[in-house]
Amino acid sequence: MTTLAVDPQPKAAKKEKKAKKDKVALQKHKPMSARTWLRTLAWRHAVAIFAISFALFPFLWMASAAFNNDNDVSNQQLIPPHPGFNNFQILFSNPNYPYTSWIKNSVIIASVTSFLQLAVAASAAYALSRFRYKGRKTTLMTILVVQMFPQLLAIASIYLILADLGKSIPFMHIGNISALIVVFVGGSLGVNCWMLKGFFDTVPQELDESAKIDGASHAQIYFQIILPLVRPVLAVIFLLSFIGAMNEYVLTSIIIGNGNQSHLTVAVGMQGFISSAYQKNWGPFAAGSLMASVPVIALFMFLQRYVVTGLTAGSTKG
Amino acid sequence: MKIFSVKTPSKTFGLLLKLAAMGSINGFALWAIPLLLRNHTYGFAAYFIFATFVLDVVYFSRRKFIPAKYIAPGVLLLMLFSVYPSIYTGYVAFTNYSTGHIIDKKTAVSEIVANSYxxxxxxxxxxxxxxxxxxxxxxxxxxxxxxxxxxxxxxxxxxxxxxxxxxxxxxxxxxxxxxxxxxxxxxxxxxxxxxxxxxxxxxxxxxxxxxxxxxxxxxxxSLKYDAATDTITDIQSGATYKPDSNGEMKSAAGTILQPGWTQVVGWRNFSYVIHDKNFRQPLFQVLWWTFAFAILVVTTTFFAGLALGLALNHPKLRAKKLYRSLLIIPYAMPGVLAALVWVGMYNQDTGVINRMFGIHVPWLTSPWWAKAAILLQQLWAGSPYMFLIATGAIQALPSEVLEAASVDGASPRQVFTKIKLPLVLLTLSPLLIASLAYNFSNFNAIYLLTGGGPLMQNSGGLAGSTDILISYTYKLAFSTGEGANYGLASTVSFLNFILVASLSMYGFSKSRTMENMN
Structure with a gap:
């Protein structure tokens, strides 16, 4: 037992991959005839290019609108005839729609939410994966069922709860960002916990056992063995929660949407911005959306390798 | 071989951290509980006392409750913001909670009397x-x-x-x-x-x-309340008002005094959903479209993702990595913003789709085109996810089985339909069920694109032809016009939950999700 790196993929699959690689290496010596290429690969490229144009088009269209100084929806072209940064200027100089505050709020809400969600879900998943105790199955079942009742359905109740709590605890009042964060964290245990448990299950129990013999406490096993091993997965779940919180519309608009414009998030603020005057705001809207999308997309690309394993966790195992 | 050494400093640090955290939790509770009691929110006060007690017991006991140390924070939060709202919604479903029936009876009666000068x-x-x-x-x-x-x-x-x-x-x-x-x-x-x-x-x-x-x-x-008989009497005319079954004071002549109060009305909301023609008809249409929407979205995105996964899964295919990175962009793009971009692209006069193809399709304003528009947008937004998980599942297929099949002379088509597809479906079924459940309540997909519209005819001006249950519920709960009807909205929420929960439980029990319980 020397290496601690746990690959979420089973060993067999790894070997297989290697074998495949070797095969490819062997075959590379024989160049493919044009006819075989046409038959086996050409259509694959065609499919990929078609799908990519479909996938990329809205993004490119948005980018083109962002850099289009004419800001004219009805005559917009994919390559803007008068490119420039006018729309960005308009966006940042409009005091009625404080874009900078929206971005700031979104980033605060999304990062605090995803961090807390991860902390809460990971520790619960650790207990559910590693300990056998009375009521464990009930906990798992409860989490599964509760998760099926989306907070969205209980939105009126959540509003009333916050109205009551806010009377006594100022930071839980409606209109307050921290209230929204607590609501998000409280409603998210299900999905993430279930996913993480699947991952913790793939970390061999023997590691815990031998650490225990060496005198490690359960907290040390958790923080110093299990968590470092699943770090990529934690990153992916953080990313997915981050995107989720950035994207949340209804709860956000009900809890913090009715007050000051500068308290909104990008999602809610931009919705109001574009709905107020579609044609006029199209260019600045596109500029704002582009700026909000690019960092997320970049982060996603960066973590791409882990995203696949993260998504299929708990279902592909065994 | 020793793979782990106990670092004592981290133990002291951990203890300090724990003491600090527990100190602030207890301090917070000591500050909040009196305030909650003073504001008569006894339920929350009880919850805070309970939660603090649980946390103290769990974290300060030495050997017992180790699993609880990890689960308690999550479960306590879940109780307050998921379980309690769900139960409360269930309760509201049996009440007349709505505009004009927001307050309790005592407050309502004193308001009526105070306003009667x-x-x-x-x-x-x-x-x-x-x-x-x-x-x-x-x-x-x-x-x-x-x-x-x-x-x-x-x-x-x-x-x-x-x-x-x-x-x-x-x-x-x-x-x-x-x-x-x-x-x-x-x-x-x-x-x-x-x-x-x-x-x-x-x-x-x-x-x-x-x-x-x-x-x-x-x-x-002019009005006087008599607590003994629970009636309000008009001092001048002598008319008496009695509480009716709807939580209002009503006279024999049928005059109703405002405001009313919240009270339990039993199954009335449920029977209204079933019996009222103006409600039932749109509800059936909404229900039909909810199912069609969820199933169509999952199947179209899944098969598109699977097809892409298969097409791009060839050892000799070049630029595979680049293709994959570009294909997942819609999944990474913030969905609300993307949906709003699509609204612009769908515009009948100025939208790029109509201009590009030289057509004049009313994408968001005709009942059927709006449905198609939503499905197309969801295909765009959802396929990358399916592509990712399908790729994962395809790569995990046991190569021995595939090789054995081709040795036995199976055609590529047979390999696909008899081996690949069933295996992939088996692997991904829990995710597909989760996706189905998610789409049943995919509010953003509908609300941001069409707002549920165009309006359905004979629906009381509320239900639109692309409304799914959850967006319809939202309108019921927060619609303007006649005012908000939380009771009825909760009833529909409740029915939606039963529907989604039973479907997913059935799905999960048929699939292998439950194995995760071990």
């Missing part, structure tokens, strides 16, 4: 001046009462003014009074709220209230 039948307007007490600054009405003479009235009552201390004009309006500062009409206008609220107690339970800035009138309470 009526002017005495033939009373002529009383000359009045708005003033402030020069000493205390209290808002005062200077009244010239018929047969009585000048009096100063504030919230406490009337004080007679000596005739020689006041100056009156020909109509009897006081223009100056010793000890009082007369307000100009501008100054008085600034005090409108206080002026409207001011009720000067007069003789026999009557009150004097300002009509405008120059006249007042005498009013008496």
């Amino acid at each position: 009526q002017s005495l039948g033939d009373a002529t307007p009383i000359p009045m001046t708005v003033a402030k007490d020069a000493a205390s600054g209290e808002l005062t009405l200077l009244l010239t009462l018929p047969q009585v003479g000048p009096e100063a009235g504030n919230a406490k009552g009337l004080t007679p003014l000596a005739a020689d201390s006041v100056t009156q004009d020909s109509k009897g309006v006081i223009t100056a009074a010793k000890g009082y500062t007369i307000l100009t009409s501008d100054q008085a206008n600034n005090e409108t709220d206080a002026l409207t609220a001011l009720k000067v107690p007069g003789p026999n339970g009557s009150v004097y209230v300002a009509n405008d800035l120059q006249s007042a009138q005498q009013e008496v309470q």
Whole structure:
């Protein structure tokens, strides 16, 4: 037992991959005839290019609108005839729609939410994966069922709860960002916990056992063995929660949407911005959306390798 | 081989951290609980006491409750913001909670009585001046009462003014009074709220209230509540109002007093959903589209993702990595913003889709095209996810089986339909069920694109032809017009939950999700 790196993929699959690689290496010596290429690969490229144009088009269209100084929806072209940064200027100089505050709020809400969600879900998943105790199955079942009742359905109740709590605890009042964060964290245990448990299950129990013999406490096993091993997965779940919180519309608009414009998030603020005057705001809207999308997309690309394993966790195992 | 060494410093650090965290939790509870009790939110106070107690016991006991140390924070949060709202929604489904029925009965009755002051039948307007007490600054009405003479009235009552201390004009309006500062009409206008609220107690339970800035009138309470019989009586006409089954005070003639109150109405909301024609018809359409939407979205995105996954899964395919990175962009793009971009692209006159193909399709305004538009947008947004998980599943297929099949002479088509597809489906079924459940409540997909519209005919102006249950519920709960109907909305929520939960439980029990329980 020397290496601690746990690959979420089973060993067999790894070997297989290697074998495949070797095969490819062997075959590379024989160049493919044009006819075989046409038959086996050409259509694959065609499919990929078609799908990519479909996938990329809205993004490119948005980018083109962002850099289009004419800001004219009805005559917009994919390559803007008068490119420039006018729309960005308009966006940042409009005091009625404080874009900078929206971005700031979104980033605060999304990062605090995803961090807390991860902390809460990971520790619960650790207990559910590693300990056998009375009521464990009930906990798992409860989490599964509760998760099926989306907070969205209980939105009126959540509003009333916050109205009551806010009377006594100022930071839980409606209109307050921290209230929204607590609501998000409280409603998210299900999905993430279930996913993480699947991952913790793939970390061999023997590691815990031998650490225990060496005198490690359960907290040390958790923080110093299990968590470092699943770090990529934690990153992916953080990313997915981050995107989720950035994207949340209804709860956000009900809890913090009715007050000051500068308290909104990008999602809610931009919705109001574009709905107020579609044609006029199209260019600045596109500029704002582009700026909000690019960092997320970049982060996603960066973590791409882990995203696949993260998504299929708990279902592909065994 | 020793793979782990105990680092003692981290133990001390951990202990300090724990003490700090527990200290702030207890401090917070000690601060919040009295406030919660003072505001009569006893349920929350009880919850905070319970939660703090649980956390203290769990974290300060030595050997016991180790699993609870990891689960307790999550479960306590879940209880407050998921379990409790769900149960509360279940309760609201059995009440008449709606606009006009927001408060409890006690408050409603006292509001009705407080609002029931009526002017005495033939009373002529009383000359009045708005003033402030020069000493205390209290808002005062200077009244010239018929047969009585000048009096100063504030919230406490009337004080007679000596005739020689006041100056009156020909109509009897006081223009100056010793000890009082007369307000100009501008100054008085600034005090409108206080002026409207001011009720000067007069003789026999009557009150004097300002009509405008120059006249007042005498009013008496017209309704009286009798707690023993639980009825409200009109003092003048003698009519009695009794509580009806809908949480309102109603007279024999059918007059209803506002506001009503919240009360349990049993299965009435449920029977309304089933029996009311104006509600049932749109509901059936909404229900039909909810199913169609969820199933179509999952199947189209899954097969698109699977096809892409298969097409791009060839050892000799170049640029595979680049293709994959580009293909997942829609999944990474913030969905709300993307949906709003699509709204622009779908615009009938200016949208790029119609312009590009030289067509004039009413994408978001015709019932059927709007459905197609939503499905197409979801195909765009959802396929990358399916592509990712399908790729994962395809790569995990056991190559021995595939090789054995081709050795046995199976055609590529047979390999796909008989081996690959069933295996991939088996692997991904929990994710597909979760995706189905998610799409049943995919509010953003509908709301941001069409807002549920275009409006359905004969739906009471509420249900649209692309509304799914959850967006319809949202409209019921927060719609303007007739006001919000939380009771009915909760009933629909409740039914939606039953539907989604039973579907997913069935799916999960058929698939392998439950194995995760071990």
